[in-house]
Amino acid sequence: MITLTEENYIKAIYHIGKQGRENVNTNALADAMNTKASSATDMIRKLAEKDYANYKKYKGVTLTEAGKKIAINIIRKHRLWEVFLVEKLNFTWDEVHELAEQLEHIKSQKLIDELDAFLGHPTHDPHGDPIPDKNGEITFVEKIVLSQAQEHQKYSCLGVNDSSSEFLQYLNKNNISLGSIIEVLHIEPFDKSINIKANGKLLTVSQSVAKNLYLKKL
Amino acid sequence: MITLTEENYIKAIYHIGKQGRENVNTNALADAMNTKASSATDMIRKLAEKDYANYKKYKGVTLTEAGKKIAINIIRKHRLWEVFLVEKLNFTWDEVHELAEQLEHIKSQKLIDELDAFLGHPTHDPHGDPIPDKNGEITFVEKIVLSQAQEHQKYSCLGVNDSSSEFLQYLNKNNISLGSIIEVLHIEPFDKSINIKANGKLLTVSQSVAKNLYLKKL
DNA sequence: ATATTAATTTAGACAAGACTAAAAATATAT
DNA sequence: ATATATTTTTAGTCTTGTCTAAATTAATAT
Numbered sequence: 044m045i046t047l048t049e050e051n052y053i054k055a056i057y058h059i060g061k062q063g064r065e066n067v068n069t070n071a072l073a074d075a076m077n078t079k080a081s082s083a084t085d086m087i088r089k090l091a092e093k094d095y096a097n098y099k100k101y102k103g104v105t106l107t108e109a110g111k112k113i114a115i116n117i118i119r120k121h122r123l124w125e126v127f128l129v130e131k132l133n134f135t136w137d138e139v140h141e142l143a144e145q146l147e148h149i150k151s152q153k154l155i156d157e158l159d160a161f162l163g164h165p166t167h168d169p170h171g172d173p174i175p176d177k178n179g180e181i182t183f184v185e186k187i188v189l190s191q192a193q194e195h196q197k198y199s200c201l202g203v204n205d206s207s208s209e210f211l212q213y214l215n216k217n218n219i220s221l222g223s224i225i226e227v228l229h230i231e232p233f234d235k236s237i238n239i240k241a242n243g244k245l246l247t248v249s250q251s252v253a254k255n256l257y258l259k260k261l
Numbered sequence: 262m263i264t265l266t267e268e269n270y271i272k273a274i275y276h277i278g279k280q281g282r283e284n285v286n287t288n289a290l291a292d293a294m295n296t297k298a299s300s301a302t303d304m305i306r307k308l309a310e311k312d313y314a315n316y317k318k319y320k321g322v323t324l325t326e327a328g329k330k331i332a333i334n335i336i337r338k339h340r341l342w343e344v345f346l347v348e349k350l351n352f353t354w355d356e357v358h359e360l361a362e363q364l365e366h367i368k369s370q371k372l373i374d375e376l377d378a379f380l381g382h383p384t385h386d387p388h389g390d391p392i393p394d395k396n397g398e399i400t401f402v403e404k405i406v407l408s409q410a411q412e413h414q415k416y417s418c419l420g421v422n423d424s425s426s427e428f429l430q431y432l433n434k435n436n437i438s439l440g441s442i443i444e445v446l447h448i449e450p451f452d453k454s455i456n457i458k459a460n461g462k463l464l465t466v467s468q469s470v471a472k473n474l475y476l477k478k479l
Numbered sequence: 480a481t482a483t484t485a486a487t488t489t490a491g492a493c494a495a496g497a498c499t500a501a502a503a504a505t506a507t508a509t
Numbered sequence: 510a511t512a513t514a515t516t517t518t519t520a521g522t523c524t525t526g527t528c529t530a531a532a533t534t535a536a537t538a539t
Binding site: 128131132133134138142145146149150151153154157158161 | 346349350351352356360363364367368369371372375376379
Binding site: 286298301318 | 515516517518519
């Protein structure tokens with residue numbers, strides 16, 4: 044049996060490992076888990092013991108194939124629940140994350156298969172992140188971040204990098220959501236702020252916003 | 262904050278208290294929770310400490326109003342999830358209980374309000390048990406058990422007392438479900454077995470079956 | 480190359496929820 | 510009414526996941 048805490052550590056290792064170097068260091072993991080480095084060390088040991096993680100003292104941690112499988116399955120559940128909440132229960136995309144953190148730990152293969160079918164086998168969650176299929180395959184869509192976009196080019200909004208409710212509410216306020224058409228008008232060389240036309244409306248966004256918005260060239 | 266374990270103890274106290282004397286004894290609680298009496302004593306102490314339970318040494322435990330409120334809310338969530346699983350995700354009534362035991366602990370008021378609305382504010386779960394409303398009100402339906410039924414009388418099936426999957430599968434096999442029309446033909450004085458016509462088909466049921474099937478006189 | 484700083488691990492302790500074994504209180508039987 | 514049996518509580522221990530403080534290893538700077 045795998046505990047809830049173990050699942051959360053595995054998920055954190057997966058996410059950190061994804062966006063940076065392969066080997067996840069203890070402090071980064073402790074940060075993500077809101078614990079101290081010593082607690083992270085203990086858990087890493089335990090996960091290595093159970094063959095969910097590869098661990099060499101002072102060298103950081105990676106997931107084994109078994110660990111990755113668990114991580115991907117949790118992510119699949121998380122994202123399917125997010126779709127359910129938004130599509131069926133009138134949640135907005137900034138409300139679903141915390142709740143999905145609870146729901147992702149529900150254990151039932153049939154539940155997740157049926158939910159998937161009930162939702163029509165969605166491929167992306169409400170933030171634009173891909174939903175792994177039953178076999179753990181993740182369909183990768185080529186995407187860039189707004190801060191790397193070119194002037195005078197049209198894009199469509201694919202998703203977000205930062206899914207904090209603050210950021211999502213900022214986007215809501217400016218009427219930007221999945222699929223929104225965004226045209227880059229001008230990039231200010233001084234501070235890298237960007238003038239865009241989003242769904243027809245003119246808007247200037249800072250670099251910190253631009254870094255967290257994923258786009259697809261049209 | 263209330264822990265998962267505390268919630269489960271509160272629920273168990275509520276259910277045991279419901280079907281028998283008010284004061285729940287330590288052994289009964291330990292049994293229901295699959296723990297030992299000493300563990301139950303510890304938890305009862307803790308619940309009393311937090312004002313969820315009334316406790317006098319050696320005298321058993323009851324819930325306070327706050328405790329009852331929590332219990333009823335968990336039951337509301339449990340039964341709404343059961344409806345969801347059966348109505349929307351193709352589960353059968355014998356498959357849903359364990360899964361609902363997990364789902365009932367998800368914490369989100371909005372989730373449960375929206376789920377309730379999504380399901381059309383159902384009043385009963387798939388086993389015929391009433392679903393408490395948002396204010397904790399439980400609509401009580403007068404029901405008898407098949408073993409107390411009268412000969413030559415027609416009834417409709419309201420629910421079950423024993424919701425083990427063995428019993429539910431027995432009912433499935435004999436095509437008895439919620440709302441089934443059941444006519445009592447003859448009660449055998451020797452062993453109290455009962456000849457019934459269920460959905461048009463003749464069937465003889467033992468007393469232990471008859472004790473666990475709830476009916477409403479038609 | 481060595482000193483200093485940063486990251487990681489170890490050691491020991493704590494709270495929650497469980498257990499066993501023993502003691503205390505209550506219930507039952509003659 | 511007293512002896513016996515049952516139930517409940519207490520005392521002490523264990524595991525999980527956490528912490529602090531100290532020790533160790535790795536990284537960085539001069």
